[in-house]
Amino acid sequence: MANVNYMLRGTAACPGCPIPRELNNILEIAGKDTVLVVPASCSTIIMGDDIHGMPSVVPVVHSPFAAPSAIASGIKAAMNQLNKKGNVIVWAGDGSTGDIGFASLSGAAERNEDIIYICYDNEAYMNTGIQRSGLTPRGAWSTTTPEGKREFKKPLPFLMMDHKIPYVATLSIAYPFDYEAKIKKAMTISGFRYLHILSPCPPGWRFDPSLTIEIAKLAVETGIWPLMEYENNKLKLTGPSILLKDKSKRKPIEEYLKLQERFKELSDEEKRLLEEDINAMWLEIERRMS
Numbered sequence: 001m002a003n004v005n006y007m008l009r010g011t012a013a014c015p016g017c018p019i020p021r022e023l024n025n026i027l028e029i030a031g032k033d034t035v036l037v038v039p040a041s042c043s044t045i046i047m048g049d050d051i052h053g054m055p056s057v058v059p060v061v062h063s064p065f066a067a068p069s070a071i072a073s074g075i076k077a078a079m080n081q082l083n084k085k086g087n088v089i090v091w092a093g094d095g096s097t098g099d100i101g102f103a104s105l106s107g108a109a110e111r112n113e114d115i116i117y118i119c120y121d122n123e124a125y126m127n128t129g130i131q132r133s134g135l136t137p138r139g140a141w142s143t144t145t146p147e148g149k150r151e152f153k154k155p156l157p158f159l160m161m162d163h164k165i166p167y168v169a170t171l172s173i174a175y176p177f178d179y180e181a182k183i184k185k186a187m188t189i190s191g192f193r194y195l196h197i198l199s200p201c202p203p204g205w206r207f208d209p210s211l212t213i214e215i216a217k218l219a220v221e222t223g224i225w226p227l228m229e230y231e232n233n234k235l236k237l238t239g240p241s242i243l244l245k246d247k248s249k250r251k252p253i254e255e256y257l258k259l260q261e262r263f264k265e266l267s268d269e270e271k272r273l274l275e276e277d278i279n280a281m282w283l284e285i286e287r288r289m290s
């Protein structure tokens with residue numbers, strides 16, 4: 001990727017946090033004619049507070065938790081009215097995307113608003129102290145699931161495909177060529193585009209900050225995070241996930257779980273249920289690809 005720093009140095013992100021890198025790569029491709037809409041989250045702090053200032057070189061609108069898709073739709077309508085070109089990108093966490101902002105997200109997708117929505121999924125409400133979200137995986141520890149979450153991870157990418165929007169993709173910062181190709185593709189399409197990045201969080205997932213990329217890579221290699229692309233009503237796997245359709249080619253899930261203390265207390269039964277969730281997700285992918 002080009003070596004332009006769209007995110008300036010010295011953000012308030014924790015050591016090992018992938019958010020500044022993920023955002024920088026997106027903004028490098030989107031360019032300076034971009035407005036970011038960021039709802040309440042870790043990114044609100046990273047994108048600027050009284051102490052650290054504003055680290056991004058593009059304008060950022062901080063939005064209420066529930067409203068980023070509605071605000072982005074309004075900004076795009078105003079830009080059209082003023083004949084201004086440029087991208088409007090929502091950058092939101094899993095709590096905002098899958099739970100509290102889902103109504104406005106679904107509405108904007110159904111209206112096929114001409115915006116790009118990117119969910120960085122760190123699988124909990126991290127900014128307020130690691131509370132479980134609808135996208136926390138089964139069995140994971142959080143401060144509100146001290147014995148492990150009992151429910152499955154809400155399948156957001158599939159739910160967005162069911163809105164029949166022009167483009168849906170899943171991404172991982174561990175696969176930069178696949179990552180960059182999907183952002184570039186999203187920029188060439190009009191209408192509502194939904195991108196979903198699995199975004200490992202060292203303090204929330206309880207792993208050493210040096211392991212962020214390793215864990216992002218293992219999520220793909222074990223099949224818990226398939227890289228996919230949905231376009232023109234068709235779903236396909238991308239990058240290493242193409243071969244991982246064959247279950248025997250996936251690494252054992254233990255390799256992913258054992259590096260994260262949030263799964264330390266996982267019982268055999270919870271692990272079995274988690275594996276069932278993963279198998280069901282792959283069956284759903286096959287069904288949608290056929």
Ligand SMILES: Cc1ncc(C[n+]2csc(CCOP(=O)(O)OP(=O)(O)O)c2C)c(N)n1
Pocket residue numbers: 040041042043065066092093094095096097122124125126127128133
């Ligand atoms: C309506 C409303 N409810 C709760 C909050 C408090 N709050 C601020 S950030 C946050 C967590 C956001 O979680 P997520 O969207 O996953 O982003 P992350 O912090 O993980 O980056 C919460 C609960 C708020 N700002 N507004």
Ligand code: SF4
Pocket residue numbers: 012013014015016017018019042122126127200201202203204
């Ligand atoms: S809590 Fe997690 S997501 Fe939030 S800034 Fe720290 S590493 Fe990043």
Ligand SMILES: [Mg+2]
Pocket residue numbers: 093094095121122123124125126
């Ligand atoms: Mg989160």
